[in-house]
Amino acid sequence: MLLDVRGLEAGYGPSKVLFGLDLVIAEGEVVTLLGRNGMGKSTTVKCLSGLLRPTAGEILFKGARIDRAPPHVIAHGGLGLVPEGRHIFANLTVRENLLMAAIRRGDRKDPWTFERVLDFFPRLAERLGNGGAQLSGGEQQMLAIGRALMTNPDLLVLDEATEGLAPLIRQQIWRKLEALKAMGLAMIVIDKELDALLGLADRHYVIEKGEIVWRGDSAALDADKTAQDAYLGV
């Protein structure tokens, strides 16, 4: 298993958010974390990326425990994050945003380089000298994904990657994620656009009040209207 999360519990001070969450991801697999707002999706992402220390449970990434590792060590280990709200560096140019995140890893046959990221997102190549704050929402999202790719991840975690984007731009982002899947990159995707997620992902996890309450493949989720109504509010 690429990622194996067992009995994960976490929260903020006295407020507990995750209550024994389990999930697994194989290499090259794309899974989604679904659920309504406030159910623990972003808290899970924070635990995976080391930004929040779990109170119980363990996270194994490529066979090694990472639930006590600092975030920069986790990023160097191959877990890339595209955070909610994009969080690009507004005072750095596109070029600087990308090159700053570059992590060279010797085990890559075809590593993500500056040129390869620009080939993947040609729009960024046209905006290299622009500051992060001068980009449109779609360009910022491309930059956030490009920056995560520069870390040469084995697993890419995307938290609300299409939130707040125009429909046309959302389609572009989904096409890029499909291309990444075709390249064999494992991903955890959190989003609200169920139709696109059903097409992209291999499996789905639904979180309700900090626990996994439903798991299955796209065909099962598409067919299970009860689960959709109960947990996803669609």
Place this chain on the structure above:
Amino acid sequence: MADNPPHPVRWRDALPPAILIATLAATPLVATAIGDPFLVKVATRVVIFSIAAVALNFVLGFGGLVSLCHAGLFGVGGYVVGVLAWHDFNAEPVWIFHGTSNLAISLPLAAMTSGLAAAAVGAISLRTSGPYFLMITLAFNQMLYYGAIALQKYGGEDGLQIMSDVSLGPFDVSNRYRFFYLALVVLSATLLLTGRFVRSRFGVALRAAAQNETRAIAVGIDPWVYRLVAFVISGALVGVAGALLAAGQQFVSPVDMSWDRSGDLVVMAVLGGIGVVWGPALGAAVFIVLELVLSSWTSHWQLAFGLLVVLIVVTLRGGLADLGRALAGARRMEAARG
């Protein structure tokens, strides 16, 4: 590709520091023409404090760290030169080594000693942030200050007079003009070096961590390591400035290590502009000239000086380095109206 400077040098960025260096380089010629050698003394002080302010700004403007111990590190550099020259003059070895008045030896030693002191200060201070960082660096500055006062063998509170003539290898640089140009070469090198660091991946990561630490950590950057390295580089450079001041005025004193001198360096940087490498050099020049001019008019010069600093910082958010951009903007508005 990843090793290339993320932000290539543009001519329009290189022009202001080049003009600044050229203007300073012309000062001895003007001093000779008008027969006022005091001008060279002032220009030397400007150059030396420019080095210190540029060094401080490496961590202040690009690392987001307001350090109040840079005067202490400045003094450490000065005392290395002073102590080595004292041992040279008195023919008394420092442990097993001879003293020296040769800056080719004492300047690198000053940089190393200040850099080591900065590493010790930074390793502890950088575990904190914001007002705590400010207070810890202030405490370290006072420790260095009182440490210098405690050096009774080297003059204690009265400071240490450098009795021997300083040289740079085989060259005698005790001449005021030669020393000025030596300091100017060091300033040019400091601007080039810090500029290169700021444009490198290291500098970009430092700026990213200053903007948002959590975001930087999430892409694999350990801010503590980057900040510590920047703090050591900055400390070593400010130590070189202190060494030059000691060698230039043939005197080193704890007065230049007091915490208000650290404050002066912060004011120089902010006044000139912390967003560009050369801004603090401009700030140091304006600071020293204003200090000189205003103090000759009134003993309450600091009041007028404070008002001027407030006016400049409020009207020009990017400091004096922003003046050119502000004037260009005003001209554009004028043209649009007319």
